[in-house]
Amino acid sequence: MTLADHRPVPTQSGDRRRAADPLHVVGDHPSADLPVAERAAADFLRALGLDLDSDGMADTPRRMAAAYAELLTPREFNLTTFPNEEGYDELVLARDIPIRSMCEHHLLPFIGVAHVGYLPAGRILGLSKLARVVELFAHGPQVQERLTKQIADWLDRQLSPRGVGVVIEAEHLCMTLRGVQATGSRTLTSALTGTLRQDPRSRAEFLTLTGATR
Ligand SMILES: Nc1nc2c(ncn2[C@@H]2O[C@H](COP(=O)(O)OP(=O)(O)OP(=O)(O)O)[C@@H](O)[C@H]2O)c(=O)[nH]1
Numbered sequence: 618m619t620l621a622d623h624r625p626v627p628t629q630s631g632d633r634r635r636a637a638d639p640l641h642v643v644g645d646h647p648s649a650d651l652p653v654a655e656r657a658a659a660d661f662l663r664a665l666g667l668d669l670d671s672d673g674m675a676d677t678p679r680r681m682a683a684a685y686a687e688l689l690t691p692r693e694f695n696l697t698t699f700p701n702e703e704g705y706d707e708l709v710l711a712r713d714i715p716i717r718s719m720c721e722h723h724l725l726p727f728i729g730v731a732h733v734g735y736l737p738a739g740r741i742l743g744l745s746k747l748a749r750v751v752e753l754f755a756h757g758p759q760v761q762e763r764l765t766k767q768i769a770d771w772l773d774r775q776l777s778p779r780g781v782g783v784v785i786e787a788e789h790l791c792m793t794l795r796g797v798q799a800t801g802s803r804t805l806t807s808a809l810t811g812t813l814r815q816d817p818r819s820r821a822e823f824l825t826l827t828g829a830t831r
């Protein structure tokens with residue numbers, strides 16, 4: 618199995634029992650073959666004409682293999698949800714969650730922020746889990762559109778809320794550091810479900826609070 622095969626494996630659609638289990642661990646357990654990755658990294662760097670004999674670079678293939686394995690491996694977490702005992706029915710929104718992912722076309726990072734919110738129904742989610750689900754799906758080869766939608770779909774399945782909204786604003790290094798070198802350009806994507814998608818006022822409120830409409 619290659620690193621690229623390791624995708625986050627969120628819980629299945631409609632699995633209500635798991636959503637209620639605070640100890641349920643989300644994420645899979647990829648087994649990157651680091652020695653093979655290290656040898657491949659050495660071959661790759663030499664093929665690019667780099668000299669690996671200097672003190673500074675002798676260990677670079679090992680570091681490179683470890684760094685990519687880290688960036689492409691989702692970190693597991695406990696999915697903690699609570700009954701919505703107070704019947705809270707307004708927006709829950711976590712703004713400016715840092716996002717670090719890898720563009721699947723160049724394997725260069727894209728970096729930015731995610732705003733993730735939902736309109737609760739029967740259950741609410743432990744607040745830190747909004748940032749953890751962003752990290753879960755971000756750690757792997759991605760495109761920003763898919764990442765945005767995966768986060769929204771996952772929350773929709775886990776919580777069955779009245780609506781979910783995700784906005785991601787990110788700089789793609791493949792577009793700013795190299796290639797077209799569009800320095801300063803940031804890409805904005807959004808995924809809305811339920812009331813946040815269908816009701817114009819809820820949608821406008823969410824997009825205003827995230828700053829996506831500025
Ligand atoms: N839609 C989408 N495209 C992305 C994302 N990340 C990178 N890309 C684009 O993927 C495309 C790959 O295009 P190619 O023409 O195969 O690659 P390339 O020759 O390196 O292209 P340039 O980047 O234009 O030099 C580029 O246009 C990238 O900007 C993403 O998250 N979403």
Ligand SMILES: [Zn+2]
Nearest residue numbers: 720722723791
């Ligand atoms: Zn890219």
